[in-house]
Amino acid sequence: MAAATTTTASSSRIGSRPTIPPGLHSDSFNPTSISFSSNIHGLSLKSSVSKKQLYSRRAGAVVITQTMDRVEVDISLSPRVNSVKPSKTVAITDQATALAQAGVPVIRLAAGEPDFDTPAPIAEAGINAIREGHTRYTPNAGTMELRSAICHKLKEENELSYTPDQILVSNGAKQSIVQAVLAVCSPGDEVLIPAPFWVSYPEMARMADATPVILPTSISEDFLLDPKLLESKLSEKSRLLILCSPSNPTGSVYPRKLLEEIAEIVARHPRLLVISDEIYKHIIYAPATYTSFASLPGMWDRTLTINGFSKAFAMTGWRLGYIAGPKHFVSACNKIQSQFTSGASSISQKAAVAALGLGYAGGEAVATMVKAFRERRDYLVKSFGEIDGVKISEPRGAFYLFIDLSSYYGVEVDGFGSINDSESLCRYLLDKAQVALVPGDAFGDDTCIRISYAASLSTLQAAVERIKKALVTLRSHVPV
């Protein structure tokens, strides 16, 4: 029952006709019929109410309680929300966390964040920023200090020349990407996304009323995009190609030669822009090497380079990312950001300056983390390589292993149900092995599952043992 309460200062006595509250029309103001147009508790109501009102006197004021007809709130949502899928990585992480909180010893290998603490000099810089009073709004695009430091880094490490007005700092690379998609896509445009993809890319395209066009790759080709497939899918509608190297979820790294072939194709399509998501750039395992797409001949003008601090510097909670690109596009993103969130955290920006000051590619602090990731990758590749029916493409970067376990599909497990896709297999592994992994389906490849190795080697060893056991049990079940 909706009830609206209007309190109005009045000298009227109990039993006398109260002052007509603002918003109520005097011609219709009687105890049984009120016609009004009002905004109560944030709900805009235009309604005719004919019900009893209750008047009472409270501390020198007349309180009018209108008991209205039930006014149903319109709970319909924008088609934009309905077109977007919720993130499965978040869903499975939440489920695993709930199990852990209930006392179930779940090993959580679903989340996409380093298990390391933010390196001490970065954290100190954040603390000092608060102590020194850097606690106010910064310019929308980010502090000049940070944008200049980013330009210096991009030059030193990526052979990329940008000026501070070609950089926009945001609350995480996720915001940088979605703003870029919103800034350049018009309804009906196509966004080309190689699969397996980071879960958010297709949804971001949909939010911009653009159409995601998925370009499948295969594990036997290390999940790298076939330039011929790209060429066959391009049309006047193609507005964006999103590349992610090193990749989440596969860990594959695009070799320079392949990027050059892709660049040649891109160059033939004037409408086509490229988002190059380089957020895992520092987490790369030699002999793999890194090439920034914008550094390739002719690509600077049409590439929007994305990077951030979450992954390499273990700063996921600091929420800081950036875009670098031609001023025209970066200014458009800046405009969107100015009406969404304004500038990123002043404290995080000070910490980010310290992160960039750690040395080439993050210096010792990042090298130590990369070394640990590499050991874990080697362990997992070897261990899963020994399990019957598992297909692997060795990751060259990031901290994920994307393995094909589809040979375990097609069985019925008593008391559990059938296992016929990546989602049911992940549910089974969470149930029976108590290991949380993410179904490949979330990344556009249902044959695989993603294992995040942002966990200690001993945790990974325990997880492998449990997964092995659960898979062996599966083999004993009758295929359906």
Ligand SMILES: Cc1ncc(COP(=O)(O)O)c(C=O)c1O
């Ligand atoms: C490929 C990729 N890009 C961008 C992001 C966004 O990172 P953040 O918003 O934390 O900077 C992530 C996070 O998982 C990612 O995996």
